Amino acid sequence: MSLVVDVLSGGVSGGTSIMYAGVGETVSERAGVINLGTEGSMLVGALGAYAAGVETGNPWIGVLAGATAGGALALVHGYLVVRRGASQFASGLSLLFLALGLTSLFGAPYVGQPVVGFDTWEVPLLSDLPVLGPVLFQHDPLLYLGYLVVPLVWVVLFKTRVGLLGRTAGERADSLTVHGYSVHAIRIGAVTAGGVLAGMGGAHLATAYANAWFENMVAGRGFIAVALVIFATWSPWRVLGGAYLFGCAIALGPALQARAFEINQFLLDAVPFVLTLAVLTILGKRTLSASPAELKRVFENAPPSG
Amino acid sequence: MSVHQSTVRALAVACAALVVAGCTSATEAGSSGDGEPGKDTTTVGFIMVGPKDDFGYNQAVYEGSQAVEAAFPDLEVLTAENVPEDDTAATTMQQMIDEGAELIFATSYGHLDAALSVAEENPDVVVVQQGNTITDDIPENSGTYFGTVYEPMYLAGIAAGTATESDKLGYVYAFPIPQTIANINAFERGAQSVNPDVETITVSTSSWCDPGKQQAAAESLLDEGVDVLTQHQDCTSTVIQAAEKSGAMTVGYHADASEIAPEGWLTGAVWDWGPVYTDIVQTVVDGDFVGSAYNDNFRVGYKTGTNPFVLAPYGPGVSEETITAIETAQEWLGTEEGSPFAGPVLDQDGEVRVEEGGVPTYADNDVMDYFVQGVIGNLAQ
Structure with missing residues (x-):
């Protein structure tokens, strides 16, 4: 296969877990809560999906378990920051380390255990297309489900009443209170939904992409997802593009190495992060003006209202 | 379970030592400067960089440590998992020494610096390291070993x-x-x-x-x-x-x-680490470590047997x-x-x-x- 197809195809498959988590974080931040524990939700999602997959032999039950685990961890974050007014940064990071510890402990019996994961399913007709076929349509079903998640989240966020309430919680929480809505409930719901999506991202990583469980296997993808949301200025569509772009940046290293390009591997490892810094530099203040208003209060270290 | 218990115990002993005696070096309890580091040790410690059941490198180390336990029923074998390749490694080894270990296996490539510093501070304890190479002068109570994979x-x-x-x-x-x-x-x-x-x-x-x-x-x-x-x-x-x-x-x-x-x-x-570990332990217990093949960058392969x-x-x-x-x-x-x-x-x-x-x-x-x-x-x- 050509280098371009190899990198693009690798970008889509490797970027899918980041996309799930990034879209989830978008939902959460749109409602005014930053969840640095996204990495943790991915981890418990990965282990939950893997363990359930091993025990039941059904990868879809695995996804359900992973989504539940990711959502549960995010729910704790929601409770701490929304109900108890805890620092969003401290809570998110603490939950990440909790998740690291718990998954190492409970994941040990699953290391090296074979799982019935998702197999490649080539979409009839579409997979025969030149370039687009191998890049988009020769993957696993959980990846295809990802194609539906972004439009779905976009519709809910921007075309439904629930989405309007969620976004209002992130922009002008006071006005919700005036109209008798519970900002707390809306925010906790959004954070939990974000965790569910991050858990599905973890599930993709463990049971569709790498087909393995190993402690700390998310290896920073959750943090890339959080950075990506700012990078994408809180738009689910741009999160989708950005996640695949990151996936391509990660796939570029192995693809060039396999073709014996004379390039330093450690330099290649830095590409995704240089890319982030470059985009942040270019967007500059625009990221701030596009930010949900209630989120700025978090950056200013003021407690979010509500 | 003995893994966690022994680690916890090592911590408890270390804490107690700090409280009672301030920063007393545990080596004072052992023999000092007799030129036979680790002789007649009753306790052996193993530190691993990853989990003991990773179906890989660390599991092999753990299984080797269990072979030592089986070969020397009177010996207490301490193991610590997930020990990073930084100062934590030195702290963990010191805790094992405080609990009586006079022979330590530091089993990850990046544990070498910590192993050498612990060896220097505890001249009566043998610290051997798995897989790396000591490029400077090799101390009397240290060495590296590896197979020829x-x-x-x-x-x-x-x-x-x-x-x-x-x-x-x-x-x-x-x-x-x-x-x-x-x-x-x-x-x-x-x-x-x-x-x-x-x-x-x-x-x-x-x-x-x-x-x-x-x-x-x-x-x-x-x-x-x-x-x-x-x-x-x-x-x-x-x-x-x-x-x-x-x-x-x-x-x-x-x-x-x-x-x-x-x-x-x-x-x-x-x-299959069992035979090599067992032989190292025997050499140390006998008081023959100094000048032995293991007091060196020891490599074993098809030419020397027990690869x-x-x-x-x-x-x-x-x-x-x-x-x-x-x-x-x-x-x-x-x-x-x-x-x-x-x-x-x-x-x-x-x-x-x-x-x-x-x-x-x-x-x-x-x-x-x-x-x-x-x-x-x-x-x-």
Whole structure:
């Protein structure tokens, strides 16, 4: 296969877990809560999906378990920051380390255990297309489900009443209170939904992409997802593009190495992060003006209202 | 469970010592400066960089420590998992010493600095390190040991070079350290010995275990037409399954994983640390460590016996004929003139690294810093 197809195809498959988590974080931040524990939700999602997959032999039950685990961890974050007014940064990071510890402990019996994961399913007709076929349509079903998640989240966020309430919680929480809505409930719901999506991202990583469980296997993808949301200025569509772009940046290293390009591997490892810094530099203040208003209060270290 | 209990106990003892006596060095309790460090020790400690059940490097260490426990029923064996390659390693070793350990196995490549500093502070304790090399003067109470894993990788290369149809083998590795470079080179040379046209394409993941990156590496290699995949990673199942799913063959590392690759499994290099650990413990307990083979950069292979690396069982794709060729090669590796790097050896640029007729020593191979001809990829150094 050509280098371009190899990198693009690798970008889509490797970027899918980041996309799930990034879209989830978008939902959460749109409602005014930053969840640095996204990495943790991915981890418990990965282990939950893997363990359930091993025990039941059904990868879809695995996804359900992973989504539940990711959502549960995010729910704790929601409770701490929304109900108890805890620092969003401290809570998110603490939950990440909790998740690291718990998954190492409970994941040990699953290391090296074979799982019935998702197999490649080539979409009839579409997979025969030149370039687009191998890049988009020769993957696993959980990846295809990802194609539906972004439009779905976009519709809910921007075309439904629930989405309007969620976004209002992130922009002008006071006005919700005036109209008798519970900002707390809306925010906790959004954070939990974000965790569910991050858990599905973890599930993709463990049971569709790498087909393995190993402690700390998310290896920073959750943090890339959080950075990506700012990078994408809180738009689910741009999160989708950005996640695949990151996936391509990660796939570029192995693809060039396999073709014996004379390039330093450690330099290649830095590409995704240089890319982030470059985009942040270019967007500059625009990221701030596009930010949900209630989120700025978090950056200013003021407690979010509500 | 004894693992956690002993770790907890070590912590408790360390805390108690701090409270009661301030920063008293625990070594005062032991004998001092008798020139027989570790003699008659009642406790032995093992620190591991990862979990004891990773189906790989650390599990092999753990199983070795259990072999020590079985061989010396009166000895208390302490083990600590997930010890990072930083100051934590030194702290953990010190805790074990505070609990009475006078022999410590620091088993990860990056534990060397911590091992040497602990050895310096505790002259009556022997600290041996697995896999790295002490380049300065070797202290009386320290040393490194390792097997010559590139010997079985050479043999596995024979199986791979015979089995490949595309003449392209793939190697997923973590970092360009000498041990890994020697493995890759030996694998390629083993394959070349039966198939002169064969190439080994290398991709690094810059991590000992990042299944996501391993998948990306495996996909890129398979896309390039590789039909035998092998690796030098701490966790191995992702690459093996990627090969199996695409119908490629696989050469394992660390553990027999034929279970997850019933079709494509060829063979692999797996571990058996028990005999080496047991011998080190015996040497130390007898008070014979100083000046022994282990008070050095000790390397064991087919030439010296008890190589901790053995060849895994063969898969269905390896013929009787190939097995015979491998057995013949193994005998040859055990002789004076046998080596995966018996000259002539050319590097990627065609420069002669080992002259015709030359046989490098284990020590020479331990500092290997070039890829041989036939290996595709470049070293980030």
